[in-house]
Amino acid sequence: MTTDVRVAIVGGGIVGCSVLYALARRGWTDTVLLERLELTSGSTWHAAGNITHFGHYAEITRLYVDSLKLYQEAEQASGQSIGFHPTGSLRLATSQAELEAYKSLEPLYETLGVPYRVVDADEVGRLHPLVLTEGLFGAAHTPADGHVDASGATHALAKAARNLGAGIRRQSPVTGIRRVADGWELDTDNGALRARHVVLAASFWTRELALQLGLDLPLYAMEHHEVITDDVAELKALGREVPTIRDPAAPANTRQERYSLLCGVYETEPVLWATDGIPPEFGQELLVPNMDRLEEHLLRVMDRIPAFGSSGIRTVNNGPMCFPPDGCPLVGPVRSHEGLWLAAGFPVGIGTGGGSGTYLADWMIDGTPPYALPIIDPARYADPLPASDSFAAMKATYRKGYVMPVLPSA
Numbered sequence: 463m464t465t466d467v468r469v470a471i472v473g474g475g476i477v478g479c480s481v482l483y484a485l486a487r488r489g490w491t492d493t494v495l496l497e498r499l500e501l502t503s504g505s506t507w508h509a510a511g512n513i514t515h516f517g518h519y520a521e522i523t524r525l526y527v528d529s530l531k532l533y534q535e536a537e538q539a540s541g542q543s544i545g546f547h548p549t550g551s552l553r554l555a556t557s558q559a560e561l562e563a564y565k566s567l568e569p570l571y572e573t574l575g576v577p578y579r580v581v582d583a584d585e586v587g588r589l590h591p592l593v594l595t596e597g598l599f600g601a602a603h604t605p606a607d608g609h610v611d612a613s614g615a616t617h618a619l620a621k622a623a624r625n626l627g628a629g630i631r632r633q634s635p636v637t638g639i640r641r642v643a644d645g646w647e648l649d650t651d652n653g654a655l656r657a658r659h660v661v662l663a664a665s666f667w668t669r670e671l672a673l674q675l676g677l678d679l680p681l682y683a684m685e686h687h688e689v690i691t692d693d694v695a696e697l698k699a700l701g702r703e704v705p706t707i708r709d710p711a712a713p714a715n716t717r718q719e720r721y722s723l724l725c726g727v728y729e730t731e732p733v734l735w736a737t738d739g740i741p742p743e744f745g746q747e748l749l750v751p752n753m754d755r756l757e758e759h760l761l762r763v764m765d766r767i768p769a770f771g772s773s774g775i776r777t778v779n780n781g782p783m784c785f786p787p788d789g790c791p792l793v794g795p796v797r798s799h800e801g802l803w804l805a806a807g808f809p810v811g812i813g814t815g816g817g818s819g820t821y822l823a824d825w826m827i828d829g830t831p832p833y834a835l836p837i838i839d840p841a842r843y844a845d846p847l848p849a850s851d852s853f854a855a856m857k858a859t860y861r862k863g864y865v866m867p868v869l870p871s872a
């Protein structure tokens with residue numbers, strides 16, 4: 463059986479579902495999303511769901527803003543909760559230079575209409591009483607931040623898209639992809655499918671799909687740990703949810719999860735996963751955690767948030783996530799292959815997936831990007847990188863953690 467659609471999206475994580483819904487709300491519903499297993503079964507199901515408006519690169523702030531908007535719109539349209547907790551975030555400054563850099567971003571946030579202010583150390587202590595403020599110069603406070611239930615948000619997007627007429631096929635791995643006269647043909651277990659446009663939103667699996675088309679994309683997987691503590695007595699006593707802490711000195715992010723603390727760590731010696739190819743049998747799985755690699759970071763987190771060290775550890779998760787050499791996703795057309803689009807390579811796909819879906823859908827429908835954003839344009843990787851260069855760059859970018867590589871006045 464061959465089906466014809468206007469757009470086929472490969473991958474049912476938060477990014478693929480964002481593209482599907484963003485297309486549908488603008489009237490493109492002759493679409494189908496193909497997911498090899500179940501929705502969210504890649505990196506999305508185990509993500510902490512943090513959404514900040516102050517990410518790694520100032521240039522992509524609008525993607526963060528538009529992500530939360532899209533998830534909230536999908537929640538309204540579908541009735542499926544995204545579980546948003548508006549806790550706000552504090553990005554700590556342990557030097558005057560860091561604080562000045564944060565201040566330099568104030569005009570950007572004013573333009574975007576996003577609440578943002580730089581606060582002193584005393585205010586940090588008031589907002590988050592578990593933080594030891596000694597040695598702090600202050601923090602950037604983004605009160606509109608928070609965290610969502612990443613699976614809930616993905617299902618809200620999927621349901622809202624379906625309600626508008628978009629199609630979703632689960633348990634439908636795409637096994638082949640080739641150019642045909644008027645578009646693309648995809649092989650799936652349920653037969654072939656023709657589409658005028660194809661969007662590859664398959665995270666680190668995108669590399670293997672694109673290789674079939676002669677494209678050598680630097681999309682590999684990196685291991686990423688998160689640690690969840692037992693209940694913390696101080697949080698129970700506080701009776702309110704504390705803001706997320708992003709500490710460039712650790713580097714790590716730490717947020718409240720019920721009465722526990724959940725900490726995502728950026729390791730000094732990051733480890734790549736499955737660089738020779740993703741094992742075909744890899745399902746909805748985690749990798750083996752390695753506490754030794756985390757120790758130096760967790761000690762720094764305990765120095766800043768002593769309560770983190772006084773409770774036991776409940777869970778340690780190690781999940782693979784796609785991490786391009788410069789840490790930015792690839793969103794846009796492949797110029798050499800008409801009708802082929804990328805939405806892959808997201809290290810912070812919950813934070814930026816919705817906005818990227820909106821951005822890509824507007825580009826596909828209008829024929830031009832809604833605004834210039836070369837930092838995510840796939841054209842920057844039109845020439846293949848030697849794998850060893852990709853690996854070195856991935857590690858260098860990852861280990862920087864929250865030290866912003868791009869600050870307007872840095």
Ligand SMILES: Cc1cc2nc3c(=O)[nH]c(=O)nc-3n(C[C@H](O)[C@H](O)[C@H](O)COP(=O)(O)OP(=O)(O)OC[C@H]3O[C@@H](n4cnc5c(N)ncnc54)[C@H](O)[C@@H]3O)c2cc1C
Pocket residue numbers: 472473474475476477478496497498499500501502503504505506507508509510511512513634635636637663664665666667668671685686687688726779780781782783805806807808809810811812813814815
């Ligand atoms: C421990 C951990 C914590 C994280 N916490 C956060 C966080 O707090 N905030 C944040 O923004 N990000 C976080 N991330 C990153 C986040 O999980 C990813 O950026 C995001 O889930 C990527 O979404 P995606 O849709 O691109 O990929 P995925 O969720 O991996 O989806 C890709 C989908 O493609 C499907 N697929 C693959 N090949 C095929 C094929 N051939 N045919 C059909 N389907 C196919 C897969 O089955 C999968 O479902 C975290 C990651 C980890 C590991």
